[in-house]
Amino acid sequence: MDERRSSIFSTNIPCRNEQLYGRCPYIDKGCFFQHKNQDNAPASSKPPSATAIDPQNSGFSTKLSINSPSFTPLKLSKTSISSASNKESVPLTRPKSYSSALSSGKNGAAAQQAANSPKTVSLMTSSSKAANALQTHKSSLARAASAVPFSPSKATTVSLKESASLTSLSNNKSVSNLNSISGASSPSGSLVNLHSLTRSASFVPQPSVPNSGQLSNADMSRHILARFPPFFHNLNEQQQKTTSFFLADDHLKWFTYLTQEFYQFANIPKLPSHVLSYHSLIPRRMIVTVLPVLRYATSIYKVIDGNNGLPYSFVQLRDFTLLNDRNITNVSPWTKVDSPHVIKIREAFTTHAFEQKSIVFVYNYLPSCPSLYDLFFASPVFRKRTSSFYFSQPLKATKEVLWCFASQLISALYSIHSSGLAAKMVSLKNVLMVGKMRLAIFGLGIMDVIQEESTEPLTSLQRNDCRDVGLILLALATDTENVTLSTAKAHLTRLKTIVSTDASLVELIEVLIFNEELRIQTLLPTMLSYMVNNYESVLLMEDVYETYLAEQVENDRLLRLLLKLEFLDDRPEYVDDPDWSASGVYFVIRLFRKYMFQVQTIDDASKKPTLQSTTTPPRKLLNKAHLLSCLNKLDAGTDEQILLEDEFTRIIMSFKEVKTTINTAFMELERRCSNNLSVKK
Incomplete structure (x- = not known):
């Protein structure tokens, strides 16, 4: 007999055909259930009295009913009987639960006769003891049997896939709990007994939690305030210093200032109400200091694009006459330069909206950020005011600061030169600090439009860009505002005499200014270690910003709940x-x-x-x-x-x-x- 026909179908169970119809037509054809006239049955149909009943594998796949039709049992297989009797974990005694289950209803006589039969005692393993504990619950299932046709050929075990669905119907009890009880004596590793599956949770202590079936699927972490690293109290002093290198000392004040700048509007009668699709023109503080002398009166505005509602920066050159219409197309290559250290230009056009001939360059919006000139060479009062958003104390040109500036400016030139362009304008006044220790070059593309087309080769123009970066670093290192090519050697000589000066930094400045064969690509290997330091500092700063962002996400979901309640x-x-x-x-x-x-x-x-x-x-x-x-x-x-x-x-x-x-x-x-x-x- 195969595994489906479990050893539960033994002679200890009365034959229902005999109870319903008075006799069993299959008593001579191998029916292995108990009959009143057992002596009339053939010897082949009588299994040994010591046939084991495996309570762990026992169970009915359908319910019992007195109105059930007659059944046709299959022939008994000697192989399965011998294999079932050889199981060490199966007790040799007949469980009382079956006799008590069958004693109710109309089976009383046969059940009483089975209850008075001799009992044998055997050694039981731990798994069989747990299985024997399950039998006390089987009688209640037998009493709950309803009118469903019974057939001994029905399977008494189910696969794990079927057990999952049964588990969900049985108050979503865990399958792992029943495996600890019934898994040791299951017919195979992939099969679970049906009755132990549906009732095993009754013998395992369960927490008294309301709606425990759905509680395991609830996202219980959503009512806890989310926190993300870094936690500053867990960082040492060096890690805190590295983390705050690119992070504003008073970041809340800085964010408030950015918000005020974004939402600042004013109605100025002298300005046009709109220029093309741009409107809401607001003059900026950066009127003189942000750009070097361009031989034209310069004004900078914050505007709003009516097409998308985003802010942009206007750079207006007044009283400008475009001599060659083709020059304005020189802006197109600059729109393709993508670098975090270059403020991107969007377009350029001429206009008479300001009641005079003007040319306007449209750049991505940036707040009133200070330039390097404002931070290092302006008046002390102005320097303190412009740097108060980033630094609690005035910024000094230390070795770390100079290397940070050098790596960013060289990275900007690498992006520009790789696009086949030359900056043509890199100075203290148009290199802006758009964040703490973060630089970006502003105003690129203007010189390509207002200057006559030059016959100077591109390599020479790119060499001039490197020289301008070297002069900026030399001016910051020596705290000298006006450093030119003619005075650079004298300033370098004085810089070498300073004990605290980094020799590698002096060498870099000297190469940038005086090496005529220099290409920006050759400097990248020497800057790699400092760029890696900047990269690590930026990643740590990103962790801080993610912490602030997570707090705002929490505030957002709570605000949505409050808005719902207020609407109702x-x-x-x-x-x-x-x-x-x-x-x-x-x-x-x-x-x-x-x-x-x-x-x-x-x-x-x-x-x-x-x-x-x-x-x-x-x-x-x-x-x-x-x-x-x-x-x-x-x-x-x-x-x-x-x-x-x-x-x-x-x-x-x-x-x-x-x-x-x-x-x-x-x-x-x-x-x-x-x-x-x-x-x-």
């Missing part, structure tokens, strides 16, 4: 709505809102905080932590029970039920608004 609160169309009355389904929303905004008072006797209604006057303490906790648990939809009450009503509900009610009410409100309905229909 005290709407005039809800006055006569029965669903929002004291007996309505949505009245719980009003109770929950009152529960959230309760005030906390301190009891003088017990010194313990208690929640009281907002109408209670004494010693109020606004408990914001209670409000945030309620919002987080509401967003997560936890199963925690809370008491919602007012003067006449008391309701116990979970946060999950309140969340479902709020979502339903809000979707109904959206439907009514989309259909332009003032009242519910």
Whole structure:
């Protein structure tokens, strides 16, 4: 007999054909159930009395019924009987649960005869002891048998795939729990006994949690405030210094300043209301200092593009006449330069909107960022004011600062030269600090339009760019504003005499200024270690910004919940709505809102905080932590029970039920608004 025909079908179970019809037509054809006239049965149909009953593998795949039709048992296989009897974990005694299960109903006589039969005792392993404990529960299943045709050929074991579906129907109990009980004596590693599967959770202690079947799928972390690294108290001094290298000392002040700059608007009558699709022109502080002398009066504005609503920067050259229309097309290659150290140009055009001939260059928006000239060579008062957003103290040109500036400027030149262009304008006044220790070159592309087409080769122009970067570094290192090519040697000689000067930095400046065969690509290997340091500092700064971003994500989801509640609160169309009355389904929303905004008072006797209604006057303490906790648990939809009450009503509900009610009410409100309905229909 194969594994499907379990050894449970032994002579200890009365034959139901004999009980229903008085005789079994298959008694001479191999029916191995117990018959009253057992002596008349052939010897081949009598299995040994010591045939083992495996309680672990026992079970019925269908339910018993007195109205079931007759069945046709298959012939007994000697191989399966011998294999079942050889199992060490199977007891040789007959379990009492089967006799007690069959003693109820109309099987009493046969069951009593089976109960009085001799018992044998055998050694039982730990797995068989656990299996024997299951038999006390089998009698209840036998009593619950309903009118389903019974057939001994039905399978008594199911695969793991089928057991998963059965587990979900049985209060979502874990399969791992039943494997610890029944897995040791299962017929095979991939099969699980059906009855032990559906009832094993009854013998395993389960936590008394409401709706435990759905609790395992709930995202319980959503009511905990998300935190991301780095935690500064876990960093040593060197790590904190590296992390804050590119991070503004007062970042909140810096973010506030950026927001104010973005939303700053003014109505200036002398300026045009719009220029092409750009409008809302606001003059910027960077009128003189941001660009070197271009032989034209220069003005810089912040504008808004009417096509996309984004801000941009206008650079206007007044009283400009374009001698060659083809020169304005020289801006097109610059629109393809992508570098974090180059402020990208968008377009250029001529206009008479300012009541005079002008040319306008449109750049990506940047706030009023200070230039290197403002940070190092302006008046002390102006230097302190311009650097206050980034630094708590005035910036000094130390070795680390100079190497950081050098690596960024060389990276910018590499992006420009790789595009087949030359900057033609790199100076202290158009190199801006757009973030703490982060530089970007502004105004590139202007010289390509306003200058006559030069016959000088591109390599010579690119060599001049390298020389300009060297002069900037030399001016910062020597704290000298006006450093030219003619005075560079004298300043280098003085720089070498300073003890604290880095020899490799002096060598870099000397190569940038005086090496006539220099190409920017040859400098990259020497700058690799400093670029790696900048890269690591930027990654650490990114961790900090991700922490701030995570906090804003938390604030965003809580704000959405508050907005939902405010949309639903005290709407005039809800006055006569029965669903929002004291007996309505949505009245719980009003109770929950009152529960959230309760005030906390301190009891003088017990010194313990208690929640009281907002109408209670004494010693109020606004408990914001209670409000945030309620919002987080509401967003997560936890199963925690809370008491919602007012003067006449008391309701116990979970946060999950309140969340479902709020979502339903809000979707109904959206439907009514989309259909332009003032009242519910």
